[in-house]
Amino acid sequence: MRPILLFLLLALPVASADGKLPLKPLPKGKVAMVIQPHHDDHTTDYGMGGLIARFVDEGYDVYYVRASNDEKDGPHGYPRNDMVNYREAVAAAKVLGMKKVISLNWRNDYMNPIPLNELRNQIILLIRKYKPDVVIGHNPWEHYQKNPDHRNVGRAMAEAWWMAGLDNVLPEHKLLGMEPHQAWYLYGKARLDWGLGQRPNIAVELNAEQVRRKQTAYETHRNVYANPASARAYKAALARENLHVPEWENIDDQTAAVMMEEWHMDWISRQRGAQAGVRYAEDYYFLDEFDYLPGLQDYLAREVKRR
């Protein structure tokens, strides 16, 4: 057999035998922490509002860490964008049922040259304070990620989520009574509209109510989405092709914009659901609690017992 064919056969599949992405129940726990650079990253179409809503529905307290100040996202200029985007992030978090938004306020889209260990150490402090079982964020190994904020927050998170559990990491935190604490599960998402961002290994099923909250949370970011200007732009583009949307006749641009975003969210949630054989889903690259020990996977699966 030619080596290249052999290697193709050896490529390890992630999908189950029937070709469907495996549905993964949420891990047992109490706290989840979403660590993202921007005001809207917890609600975008390629992640993770549905997952957050489901964690909340299953009893988790969920916190949102926004690493940047979002000064460049929107039409108002730096300081006003910062204020408006923060307000909308808080409102969107409330729609999803999250407890709190914590802003680190690094300068938006200037995160490439920042001291990564400093950002990581901020996240470690928050992990020790809030004690998440689960961390959710951009897949740090994501491909075609053009945004420097996404890349660097993902990488800082990749170290912080487990290093927060080590005694010799920032021992001064003990002065505040904060003990080492490790999060054991990581959900990574990737931006798929820029290329093959990641190949997910699990799907998380959503119900219709969770999709609805995901839609609403997304639309809450009116500074950048679901505003009349976006509907006008789409209508103009369609008009140039002699096309129109019947549902948009006799409604204002604001309502049309919201409708458009709801269609998109419904569509993408169904697409992800179809991958897993359910109505609605989101997909992720999931790192399980003992994935860091690849040599012990089979042994632990065989030998670990319930008490």
Add this chain to the structure above:
Amino acid sequence: MFLLSALGIAAAQQPVVLVVTADAPDYVLAAGGTIAGMAATGAAVHLVRVTNDEKDSWKLSPEETIRRATEESLAAAKILGVRDVHALGYRGYDLGGVSFTEIRDRLIFLIRHYKPTVMFIPNPYTEFDRVVDRFYTGRAAEDAWRAAALENYQPPYADAGMRPHLTPELYYYAQPHDPYRREPESTATFVPQPKFVDIAAQLDRKIRAAQAFSTSNENMARRLAERLASTGRTLPLLATVNDGSIAKLVEENVRGLAAVNAKETPHRAAEEFRYAGVEFRIPRKYRSAR
């Protein structure tokens, strides 16, 4: 042959192996069997340990952790047949704050000094390995491998008598975290390809070398036991965590790694790499027998 000579490749000499590791146990777990096999057949093996491993312990101070990790690193190297260990001394798990070019240039120094015929470096393209030190070290080592061969990198080294050196064989190593690690690159030439090495004859030696890291192994075992206990589970082996149970857990880990790497290969115990050797960098038609 002229081309090989021009590249600084001596065809018949005894291999000289330079191993770059981020944290002390990394190279043992991912490549220890292959390296031990080379040492056993006469290769001179040198190790560069980039970090000081100060955080990889259970309830020990950084200072004590560094002291123990240094001793254990030397003991493990001796078991595998490594001749000497150069410690660069960077703080463990903090390489994200260290200049990439600083690490690279120190590695260039050692490459030009030892003139290796084979290098082992952490694979920086491995995904889903949470220890990011391996990524930073791999990136710097990969660039050092390239730049060590180029005249205009580090003129002071040339002034000190060290000539550019191209290492003809390069092994990228990693533990099998990445489910896509065996996918071929887009072409079979000039890029690293998957390579599997039978380590059955070296497995016991690899286990003993991995067991030499008592400090980090205790950290692994106690952290695992604590996690299981806090979630209502138990691993009978770790009902009592002591030297014996830790050593057994390490043995299971090394045997497990060898089994995962051997899956779908003819081997019983293996290590797997991305490998760039002469055959990948020099098209066959330009190579000639001696």
